[in-house]
Amino acid sequence: MNTLALILLILFSGAIVAFLSEKVSKFLPSLIAFISITAAGILFYTSPADVFNFKLSMAGLNFTLKIDEFSRLFVHMIIGLSWLASMYAVGYMQNKERQGTFFFNMLLSIGGMLGIVAARDLVSFFVFWEIMTWSSFLIVVWTGADFRRTGIWYMVFSAMGAYAMLMAIMMIYSDIHTFNIDEIIAAIAEQRLPHLVEASVLLLFGFSVKAALMPLHVWAPNAYTQAPAAYTAIFSGVLSKMGIFGMALVLLSMLKFANPADFSLVYINGFIGQILAWLGAITAAIATLYALIQTDAKKLLAYSSVAQLGYITIGIAIGTPLSVMASLFLAVLHALFKGTLFLAMGAVERQAGTTDMTKISGLIRRMPWTFFVTLVSIISLAGVPPLAGFVGKWMLYEALITNGNVFMVVVVFFSSTAAFLYSYRILFGIFLGQEEDDTAHVKEAPLSMILPMVVMALLLIALGTYPGLLFDPIAQGMTVLGFENVTWQMTVLSNVWGNTVNLMYISTTIGVAFVAALLFLTLKGRKGSRNVGTKDISTSGEIPLEHENLTYQLDFFKPFERAASPLYRRKMTKIYDDLSNGLDALFDFTRKIYTGNGQTYALYVVIFLVALLIYVQNTL
């Protein structure tokens, strides 16, 4: 049997088995999910690369699935993160109700994502896209909390995106009578697709919804917050990247062949790319500003995900080799560090009962491993050397600067610097500050939850010095997208101006200096060291009492908020709310005309006849 079909079959039948097995034991669905993903992963990594080819003709349609080098990069992300998250989910979902539904949808969406990246025709692409959307929707509303703001937003925006995509697919089909992506690309290259621009814009609209790009992002913060942490890691880590995958497909594979002569005003590809890049930059800046005023750690990370997706969009939209590489690098990294962060917050939620930073503090001694992985991922997120985040940030900046997008660099830099604020907020809010008696009972999460996070944290550390490990698959994928001679080095970054950064020197210098300082500070006066708790402090000469908690948690960045107040004034959700209220009013008005009452309609007929009579009379 075909390997690719087998992998999908394992995931989809695993989903059904997981759903049914809940009747047998509450514990079973999580185990089945883990086993299915493990099996799919083993199958994928033990098979030779050329077997992932699958064709099926049904009802006059040809479904073509194929995993090329570009899809393979995304498959690594999907399988890797899903495997770790499902391992984590075994412990995380313990004792929760309705696990069958959760794991059913989780496996469905993973299968859906694999289908999307493998699809080589638009029909199967759309089918898998909808499987992914619906299963993720069912997980978002799984807890049932705050359905109106979470579920409906997500459903409405996903539906809008889906209709846009469907329209685009139909436009393309009516032009050239094929759904096959390779044939479509060939047709574009031969200038046989008159509706290329309209179709591309519609497709990009659909993908922007999934990538949570401004102004289509409003569903994302709530959806990421409401989904259980084990799934949010996948949701934010890879599911949102499907939007990026689609954008890459449209911008880099399809629009590249757009004929500039057809569009007299502007060279359309560059124009759409610029607009998309600016939307990405604005998304990054605004989402960062909203992230730093959140008090719930998960919501903070949700906004941060929206911001990070903004950076990734910029890279794809600019479309130079360095920017695309930066973007794909950041995409993988985002899966790693945001996956870790959501899992870590899930661990905090499970152990301490909440992720509200105003309620807990000082967990560093209680959950040291969770703190460690959070710290590593936060450093990566902030882009501070020597961890992997710096590599991605560096490439993005250099790509923008060398490409002349200087003002975009400043916007991106602003949002990255503001990201330090929420980075600190989350570390401080959960793990630092004074220890409270309420959290004295909190214990570290079980090993099955710690292990996946530690694996990802170690990857982030390794990629900080050896990003070449990741450049290799990215460069292969970019070759498929049509970039020739993508160059990369294992530990050296370079831009088109020939400036380089040698990560090996950086890591070595940091390592040597750090070890020297560590030895000095640890050994010096070790005997005279006095360990104190967080209450043994003096604040302006006063010593706080045992039951007093002085941790600073409320209005954490109030001064910054005040300084940036004009940027906080407009909220996209309010605009949409106003829009929906306006539509409500319009529909109410329509209802006054179409009352559904026969007598009213009879009156309309009479009025019409009278008007007709008067008109006829006048003209005669």
Add this chain to the structure above:
Amino acid sequence: MEGLAIKILGAVITTIVAFAVGMTYGGITRKLTARVQNRVGPTIFQNFIDLLKLQSKKTNIYHGVMGHFAPMWIITAAITVLMFIPVLHPGTAWYNSWFPNLSFHGDLIFLLYMMVFGSLGMALGAGQTGNPNSAIGVTRGLSQMVGFEIPFVLALVALMVQYQTTSIQDIMTVQRESGVWMMFSNPFSFLAALFASLGMFRYSPFDIVGAPAELASGPVSEFGGKYLGTMMSGGSIFAFIKLTLYVDLFLGGAYSIPELLIKTFALYMIPVFYGWVNPRYRTEQAIRYFWGWPTALGVIGLLIAIF
């Protein structure tokens, strides 16, 4: 092998010079400030005396692992950044014999990020002590950083775009070959960066992080002994780094140590002088300050650079 030994020796010498210069500048400032305020003031070597006292304390307070790591992060960041900044013009006699370092393996973007490394460590250490003043100080510091980074980045991007390079050495070479300092060829960018430096040095009116008599020195308030001493050393090296970076970028770099000292001292006195005649801003005022004229100047500088 011999080359490596010389490089390591050079690195050690660079560090010692940076440390000594930074500490002395701090001492001179204390003295000058005292004289301006009609006090006698400490000697200009007071900082060395303080450091000696701190490092010889017998008891040290251990606040937990992040509190332990924070000073290390600061000194690590300081030394690392120092290794990637050309203290003198590369290729000159002074440089080759005493200051060979790694500057051509890192560029400006790297430096921008590396300079945050220490602050992040400091912030985490301060957070773990549990002192509310520390956390308040940290949030103020981070907020202010978002303020002054904007004009600073505008200025740097202008230089990078205009001269098609992101390396400091190339920018120094441009100045050496043309004979014109960047502060004259790109005056708007220089002014933007200069205003940003006021925030970087955290003298009045931008001393909102330490905020004496308000936050009781903020983030460092719970640190003492060897920890505070190490932080002080790291901070001094950082002062030297920032000054050298500005000299390299805008003042044509330096060919010898005396030249470097004159240029850095002149630059250093700008935030100090500015501080003497200004009371402390509130945090939002400080941020707004940087987003006002300094940013406008930076934008003008950038527009000039690209057109």
